[in-house]
Amino acid sequence: xxxxxxDAIPLRVAIIGSGPAAFYAADHLLKQDGLKVEIDMFExxxxxxxxxRTGVAPDHHKIKSVTKKFAAVASDPHxxxxxxxxxxxxIALSDLREHHHQILYATGAQTDKRLGIxxxxxxxxxxxxxxxGWYNGHPDYxxxxxxxxxxxxxxxxxxxxxxxxxxxxxxxxxxxxxxxxASHALEALSQSRVKEVYLLGxxxxxxxxxxxxxxxxxxxxxxxxxxxxxGEAQLGDLSRAALEASDDRATRxxxxxxxxxxxxxxxxxxxxxxxxxxVSPVELLGNAAGQVVAMxxxxxxxxxxxxxTLSHKATDRFxxxxxxxxFRSVGYRGTPLPRVPFNxxxxxxxxxxxxxxxxxxxxxxxxxxxxGWIKRGPTGVIGTNKPDSVETVNCMLEDLAHGSxxxxxxxxxxxxxxxxxxxxxxYFSFADWLRLDxxxxxxxxxxxxxxxxxxxxxxMLAALGR
Amino acid sequence: MKIESILAMKGLKVITARPDQSLKxxxxxxxxxxxxxxxxxxxxxxxxxxxxxxxxxxxAARSEAVLARTVADVMTKELIVAAPQDDLGAVLQxxxxxxxxxxPIVDQKRLIGIISIRDVLTVQxxxxxxEVDTLQxxxxxxxx
Ligand SMILES: Cc1cc2nc3c(=O)[nH]c(=O)nc-3n(C[C@H](O)[C@H](O)[C@H](O)COP(=O)(O)OP(=O)(O)OC[C@H]3O[C@@H](n4cnc5c(N)ncnc54)[C@H](O)[C@@H]3O)c2cc1C
Ligand SMILES: NC(=O)c1ccc[n+]([C@@H]2O[C@H](COP(=O)([O-])OP(=O)(O)OC[C@H]3O[C@@H](n4cnc5c(N)ncnc54)[C@H](OP(=O)(O)O)[C@@H]3O)[C@@H](O)[C@H]2O)c1
Numbered sequence: 385x386x387x388x389x390x391d392a393i394p395l396r397v398a399i400i401g402s403g404p405a406a407f408y409a410a411d412h413l414l415k416q417d418g419l420k421v422e423i424d425m426f427e428x429x430x431x432x433x434x435x436x437r438t439g440v441a442p443d444h445h446k447i448k449s450v451t452k453k454f455a456a457v458a459s460d461p462h463x464x465x466x467x468x469x470x471x472x473x474x475i476a477l478s479d480l481r482e483h484h485h486q487i488l489y490a491t492g493a494q495t496d497k498r499l500g501i502x503x504x505x506x507x508x509x510x511x512x513x514x515x516x517g518w519y520n521g522h523p524d525y526x527x528x529x530x531x532x533x534x535x536x537x538x539x540x541x542x543x544x545x546x547x548x549x550x551x552x553x554x555x556x557x558x559x560x561x562x563x564x565x566a567s568h569a570l571e572a573l574s575q576s577r578v579k580e581v582y583l584l585g586x587x588x589x590x591x592x593x594x595x596x597x598x599x600x601x602x603x604x605x606x607x608x609x610x611x612x613x614x615g616e617a618q619l620g621d622l623s624r625a626a627l628e629a630s631d632d633r634a635t636r637x638x639x640x641x642x643x644x645x646x647x648x649x650x651x652x653x654x655x656x657x658x659x660x661x662x663v664s665p666v667e668l669l670g671n672a673a674g675q676v677v678a679m680x681x682x683x684x685x686x687x688x689x690x691x692x693t694l695s696h697k698a699t700d701r702f703x704x705x706x707x708x709x710x711f712r713s714v715g716y717r718g719t720p721l722p723r724v725p726f727n728x729x730x731x732x733x734x735x736x737x738x739x740x741x742x743x744x745x746x747x748x749x750x751x752x753x754x755x756g757w758i759k760r761g762p763t764g765v766i767g768t769n770k771p772d773s774v775e776t777v778n779c780m781l782e783d784l785a786h787g788s789x790x791x792x793x794x795x796x797x798x799x800x801x802x803x804x805x806x807x808x809x810x811y812f813s814f815a816d817w818l819r820l821d822x823x824x825x826x827x828x829x830x831x832x833x834x835x836x837x838x839x840x841x842x843x844m845l846a847a848l849g850r
Numbered sequence: 851m852k853i854e855s856i857l858a859m860k861g862l863k864v865i866t867a868r869p870d871q872s873l874k875x876x877x878x879x880x881x882x883x884x885x886x887x888x889x890x891x892x893x894x895x896x897x898x899x900x901x902x903x904x905x906x907x908x909x910a911a912r913s914e915a916v917l918a919r920t921v922a923d924v925m926t927k928e929l930i931v932a933a934p935q936d937d938l939g940a941v942l943q944x945x946x947x948x949x950x951x952x953x954p955i956v957d958q959k960r961l962i963g964i965i966s967i968r969d970v971l972t973v974q975x976x977x978x979x980x981e982v983d984t985l986q987x988x989x990x991x992x993x994x
Contacts, residue, residue, distance in 0.1 A: 446988045453987075591937070630943050691853075691932035691953065692944035730858045737859060746862055761855045767987070768980030 388485055389784055394420040394462070396795045397780075398484040400471045400721070402427035403434020404766045405756020406490035407454040408773035414460050416781065422797050423463045424484070428470035429523060430812040430820065430844045432458070434492055436766065437837075438522040441548040442563035443555065445834055450766055458814045464797070466804050467812030468841065472722040474807045481751070483800040485789040486780050489724060489733055489740070489754040490773070493716035493762040499540060503668030504712070508534065508676040512541070512549050512713035519552055519573070521566035521837035531675075532576040534708030538679055540665055541713035542585035542592040547602060549711050553581050554608035554655050564834045581608075581657045582705065586664045586684055587696050589616070589642045590623040590635050599641055603648075608655035610645050616661040617646035622686050622694055662686070664698065668710060678706045716762035725749065733758050738776025739783075751790035753780055810850055823847050853941060853955060854934040856973055857963050864954075864964055866891045869898060869922035873909070876901055876921050887952035889964055890925045897954050897961050899925035904951075931956045932965070942970045 389395040397413060399406045402425050413421050431437055433451050440447055458465055469475060471491070480487050496511040498504060508531055517525030537553055539546045552560075557574035565573075585592050589612075592599075603610050619627065619639060627635060642659065650656070662684045669678040681703050684696040718733070720726035725743050727734040733754040734741040740752040755776040756769045764772075783789060794800075804811050812820070820838065827836035838844045867876050867888040879888055880903055887902035901921055909924045910916040916924075931954045932941055945953065945967050955963040 447984065449990075450984075450987045626940065626943070629947070630939070632939065689933065689936055689940075690930050691936045692940040693932075693936040694940065695935070727858070727862075730854055732858045734862060735859055736861045741861055743862070759859060761858045763851050763855055764977060765980050765984045767983030768977055770983055771976040771979050 394422045396484040398480045398487045399425045401490035402432035404769040408770045411457045412777040430467040438520045442565035465814035477723045490756045493718045493757040497715040506670040506676040509710040512711045519569035521839035526839045536580045536707040537709035538582040538707045539711045546713035547598045583659045585661045609650040609653045610657045612646040614646040617643045851938045874917040901925040
């Protein structure tokens with residue numbers, strides 16, 4: 385058998401998705417000494433970078449500079465980007481198996497977890513990921529409607545996504561106007577009448593999953609006062625004991641910051657941001673028109689599980705919060721890909737260190753791998769996907785060394801290119817994306833913004849004269 | 851982060867032993883699967899104990915005839931279990947203070963996995979590395 389990974393027979397790898405996990409994996413593959421590899425990256429949108437474009441908040445501009453590293457990877461002559469080519473629609477697993485030795489799924493987590501409470505379907509109740517997609521110009525959420533004439537909004541969950549949503553609702557039009565927020569969202573948010581925003585945590589301050597820089601930022605908003613109920617900022621006995629027993633300085637600092645907010649006097653700013661703890665929504669209440677008008681909350685108490693976690697349980701005390709807008713921000717969730725094993729329980733592709741596992745045989749599926757949020761679930765910052773993808777690529781290299789790879793009948797780069805052309809004549813190469821990127825940046829410059837995003841695929845195609 | 855993010859990246863099988871099996875069987879299982887501990891389950895599949903390489907070595911130091919004894923003789927019976935929703939940090943703290951390296955994961959009364967302190971530390975390390983990397987990106991951008 386001839387050696388794969390040489391000049392004569394380069395290793396052909398297909399990567400599905402173009403977020404951080406996809407690019408870190410491509411980078412690690414291309415960096416291998418002595419390995420000849422040809423990578424095809426498939427992305428369902430014409431634009432690359434996954435959540436770096438459609439998730440990361442518009443006012444967090446610096447973090448997006450990571451895309452420069454990804455663009456450098458894409459400039460490698462052994463890398464091809466096929467944008468606007470969806471796995472499962474434009475190309476199938478069987479196609480990839482005919483053209484590649486290895487296939488890597490890096491499709492992220494495309495949907496959200498639900499609360500499972502009555503009233504969740506009422507008008508005015510939304511998933512945070514829809515709102516995030518909408519303000520970031522994600523084509524799937526372009527036409528979502530959010531009733532920003534409401535004065536009171538609640539966000540369920542106290543992770544960093546919840547903080548992003550709260551901050552976007554509290555920024556002033558001037559603060560938003562210098563970001564790369566989608567134009568339609570800028571316009572709508574500039575007219576927003578939202579005055580009070582509630583972040584609702586089901587456990588206490590020490591268990592909140594938002595991180596310190598993010599929570600500090602909430603205390604420095606130009607026109608919003610932040611407050612925490614003093615009673616809820618105090619740690620109970622269990623939390624205090626757990627914190628004292630551990631060496632967790634970040635959590636200590638987090639609690640200090642929150643207690644600082646609890647003792648702040650409101651400075652009379654236009655908007656009020658309240659962070660609440662130890663409360664869970666049990667029902668959303670609607671009016672005759674099916675519009676959410678209030679939320680019934682139960683107060684929680686903490687208890688310690690056998691393994692040491694401080695978990696929550698409901699008490700018999702309730703309260704009602706009148707609100708006209710609800711965002712659930714309780715986590716993202718992966719979605720299954722056609723013909724690829726899927727673990728419904730965790731919302732991930734079943735895997736061992738990134739090797740896809742067949743659900744029936746419980747054995748690795750030859751030639752199929754995963755990395756990023758579809759591998760480990762929806763947690764971690766951009767950089768976390770790097771060690772994650774490195775682990776997967778190392779498994780790929782190990783399997784290559786053992787000859788445990790697919791044997792494609794048409795491994796030539798040009799053969800795949802031909803097939804893509806047949807299936808999606810409008811596909812975007814990386815050069816096409818760079819042109820679109822240039823147009824977005826240019827359009828933004830006129831308004832003093834980092835870019836003005838295209839938010840519909842038709843407009844992206846039209847911008848390149850298609 | 852929660853225990854479930856470790857489970858997502860582990861296979862679906864849990865290697866178990868029965869209380870009446872010999873320690874020789876247990877050692878063979880540990881070697882065959884290259885693992886450090888076995889969950890001991892009763893006939894209904896309910897976890898009743900855990901046996902680790904350390905338990906076996908400790909017993910071997912006492913008596914050379916160790917391999918003929920049963921798993922039930924040597925296993926730790928006071929079993930602490932975790933759930934998929936447990937916080938990683940809290941679990942790590944518990945493993946350190948109570949000095950055990952393996953933890954069975956039980957979901958709705960069913961044994962669904964086992965995690966080792968190494969699994970927890972690897973995930974924590976990746977998390978910190980990722981955060982450092984992300985911070986570096988932001989800092990270098992700030993200096994542009
Ligand atoms: C709202 C939000 C804000 C965040 N902010 C930050 C932040 O400020 N800083 C930070 O460090 N981290 C942040 N994160 C975390 C970070 O975005 C993730 O860790 C990271 O994006 C996950 O990478 P991934 O490659 O697994 O998935 P993704 O980034 O989601 O990429 C998956 C890609 O796969 C594509 N895809 C999916 N299905 C298919 C298919 N069938 N065919 C072809 N392509 C497909 C998708 O279109 C997408 O481009 C944020 C996350 C969210 C949700
Ligand atoms: N600026 C940044 O760096 C940035 C920005 C955005 C996102 N990210 C990263 O992206 C990842 C995903 O963020 P995320 O905010 O979606 O996830 P997350 O940190 O897991 O937060 C989810 C939140 O929802 C809560 N929750 C879950 N189920 C609930 C329920 N049924 N009722 C009430 N509350 C519930 C959780 O509480 P419990 O803890 O009690 O389960 C937690 O507070 C994180 O790793 C995050 O750090 C980073």
